[in-house]
Amino acid sequence: MDVLKTTLPYIISGISVGGQYALIAIGYTMVYGILRLINFAHGDVFMVAGLIMVYLAASLPLYLAIPLVIILTVLLGFTIERVAYKPLRTAPRMSVMISAIGVSYLLQNLALYITGGLNKNYPQIPWISDRITLFGMETSRVTVITPFLTILLVFALVQLINHTRIGMAMRAVSRDFETSQLMGIQINRVISATFIIGTFLAAVGSILFFTNYPGVVPTSGAMPGLKAFVAAVFGGIGSIPGAVIGAFIIGIAESVIKGLDTILIVNGAIGEQIGLATFSDAFTFVLLIVILVFKPTGLFGEKSTDKV
Amino acid sequence: MKKLVSLALVLVMAFALCSVGVAYADNPVVKIGVFEPQSGDNGAGGKQEVLGMQYANSLTPTVEIGGTVYDVELVYADNASSNDKAPTAAQTLISSGVSVVLGSYGSGVSIAASDTFDAAGVPAIGVTCTNPQVTAGCDVYFRICFLDPFQGTVLANFAKNELGASKAYCLAKQGDDYSGGLCNYFIEAFGKDNCVYEQFPEGTSDYSTYITNAQNQGCDVFFSPVSTEAAAQIIAKADTQALGMPILAGDTWDSNVILQAAKGTGVNINVTTFYQEGADADFDYGIKSWINNNPTALANNGGNDELAAVTVMGFDAYYVALEALKAAGSTDPADVLEVLPSVTYEGVTGAIAFDDIGDALRDSAFVKSCNTETGTWDFVAVATVG
Numbered sequence: 001m002d003v004l005k006t007t008l009p010y011i012i013s014g015i016s017v018g019g020q021y022a023l024i025a026i027g028y029t030m031v032y033g034i035l036r037l038i039n040f041a042h043g044d045v046f047m048v049a050g051l052i053m054v055y056l057a058a059s060l061p062l063y064l065a066i067p068l069v070i071i072l073t074v075l076l077g078f079t080i081e082r083v084a085y086k087p088l089r090t091a092p093r094m095s096v097m098i099s100a101i102g103v104s105y106l107l108q109n110l111a112l113y114i115t116g117g118l119n120k121n122y123p124q125i126p127w128i129s130d131r132i133t134l135f136g137m138e139t140s141r142v143t144v145i146t147p148f149l150t151i152l153l154v155f156a157l158v159q160l161i162n163h164t165r166i167g168m169a170m171r172a173v174s175r176d177f178e179t180s181q182l183m184g185i186q187i188n189r190v191i192s193a194t195f196i197i198g199t200f201l202a203a204v205g206s207i208l209f210f211t212n213y214p215g216v217v218p219t220s221g222a223m224p225g226l227k228a229f230v231a232a233v234f235g236g237i238g239s240i241p242g243a244v245i246g247a248f249i250i251g252i253a254e255s256v257i258k259g260l261d262t263i264l265i266v267n268g269a270i271g272e273q274i275g276l277a278t279f280s281d282a283f284t285f286v287l288l289i290v291i292l293v294f295k296p297t298g299l300f301g302e303k304s305t306d307k308v
Numbered sequence: 309m310k311k312l313v314s315l316a317l318v319l320v321m322a323f324a325l326c327s328v329g330v331a332y333a334d335n336p337v338v339k340i341g342v343f344e345p346q347s348g349d350n351g352a353g354g355k356q357e358v359l360g361m362q363y364a365n366s367l368t369p370t371v372e373i374g375g376t377v378y379d380v381e382l383v384y385a386d387n388a389s390s391n392d393k394a395p396t397a398a399q400t401l402i403s404s405g406v407s408v409v410l411g412s413y414g415s416g417v418s419i420a421a422s423d424t425f426d427a428a429g430v431p432a433i434g435v436t437c438t439n440p441q442v443t444a445g446c447d448v449y450f451r452i453c454f455l456d457p458f459q460g461t462v463l464a465n466f467a468k469n470e471l472g473a474s475k476a477y478c479l480a481k482q483g484d485d486y487s488g489g490l491c492n493y494f495i496e497a498f499g500k501d502n503c504v505y506e507q508f509p510e511g512t513s514d515y516s517t518y519i520t521n522a523q524n525q526g527c528d529v530f531f532s533p534v535s536t537e538a539a540a541q542i543i544a545k546a547d548t549q550a551l552g553m554p555i556l557a558g559d560t561w562d563s564n565v566i567l568q569a570a571k572g573t574g575v576n577i578n579v580t581t582f583y584q585e586g587a588d589a590d591f592d593y594g595i596k597s598w599i600n601n602n603p604t605a606l607a608n609n610g611g612n613d614e615l616a617a618v619t620v621m622g623f624d625a626y627y628v629a630l631e632a633l634k635a636a637g638s639t640d641p642a643d644v645l646e647v648l649p650s651v652t653y654e655g656v657t658g659a660i661a662f663d664d665i666g667d668a669l670r671d672s673a674f675v676k677s678c679n680t681e682t683g684t685w686d687f688v689a690v691a692t693v694g
Contacts (some may be wrong), residue, residue: 005606009520016515075311118355118538119349121568131548139516211511211602215540218347223511238577260519261506273504277521278482 006266009137010259017241018251021144023205023230025243027198033174034194040100043225044107049073049206050216057123070203077199111218122214129211142211154244166193230288236301254280338378338639340629341406348389349535351566355608358621363595371630374637387417394420402428407639410625415439416485422446431645434627436618443666450666458672460493462673462691464582475502482507489560490533515542519549533558538585540569549574564614571683580673583617583657584687587618591656606663626653
């Protein structure tokens, strides 16, 4: 019982962090699935969504600000694709990747210029940032909402991919880019749709994330973006359920490792601090290396077949 | 055609960079380098420290050196709160021909840049970098603030005697000389067996687990002298998770970033610092009206006129630099360096004089606590050791 009581808070916060990583990871994995492009700017779009919220909430009521944040972020994702990736459609894949890195730095430095590098306090969203008591532990409501909202959104997304025309087109394009073009699929529409969905989820993720950790700086997107990317690779890049499961595993593992010292001490397994908390980030990246060595396609990755 | 257009674009951009204007004045100019973070973790604090120098510069824009009146020009270099960018920023200042350097906020960047200043023989006056390493291995570094062994002891005594704590949770940022150093001195004074010490990696955003750790291990005080950016997150989490113990921190937390984060919450925060607002009413009035009349200054101070101690320290540092220039009678860094050890100055934050290794002779710190209803600091005590 004691073990459960001391461990539970870490697991709950880990699930919540995992949910937020999942929402970002889907953006990575979908774009990769269709364009074979690692969209390095995705984490920064997430940060920009946070900043948009900070500035909008200063002058607008929240019920207007939240939808507007989502719309503007989606617009940003769409514009990035049109301006920075679409002209390079026929260029080697490496050029697009470098363009993505460029966009990432552009967004970070624009944010640095606008905010002056200072921490911006994220507005409090009533109800979801309220404090609640769960199994005798204090936490905020957003911690509990995040995983459920994530799963709901993923469920909706899977329905969209499996049962709509645009979903079918996406699946076709991810299989074979050129053949689907020959079959009359308007490739640009499909790619735009992918970016719109990906940035929409990143915007929702950013609202949940920054409500939980209320401070936005130009580099806020870097670490969550990187972790989400690891989650996407871990789950098998290109696979949506893979990205979600990978994100939850990484979120929980990270959180438990940060508290492992305490869990072990409180339960009498070790006598004194051994400093495991320091390795929480290292663990994430070790996990990435291990999975790449033993299962290069990730947990749910598609098997690569050589096309002749 | 495309090639031409891109070539034209590149040329336009290149010329835009070169065309930064140069202002000419009648008086000769003496340059004082401002080596401060303007971005990154410590960007907010660095900007507040610079405010004090800018205010001092607006009050005293000229200095008489060896019979000639010089205009004082502040030359800025952003060390981006990053130890690997610090030497480059330091080099930028040296190359622009500064006579003396002020800064930096954050001990790590000061330590990282000390070799660069040393090699060039340019004296540097640390304003609020409290880690002993800043001056210890470096002949050109001086400082006007107290040191971490002192501050750590004051905080540990305060935790034991005033807060009645018997077990402390200490949280530092991995690889950060300031928070790591201060935690070590705190632990030394508090007793190693009664402390839980943990570090979080760069880029951490989820501090909830560290709060849970402190609660689970039954600590009575939460000591986390980390950057204000992390502090804002820690305060938010401490509130939602009902931390249930006072938070203690060093001079870094004496900032309105903390006040804003703590306002309206149920968190108990105590800090040690260099200056208590209200100690010099005329000075407070003057700098506040300057901040309020200057939109950029107001933004850099976090949108209100609450004074941070680092701003007041920046103000004093500017005058110490002027004293040194006057005493040297020349703008040559080598001459300034020679006279600096004997420079004394009666500042707003108290008397300033240097000891053999270039540290300030200071033996008292202010303890303040955060009033979460009004969002201001309440004075608690003047603490001394010994």
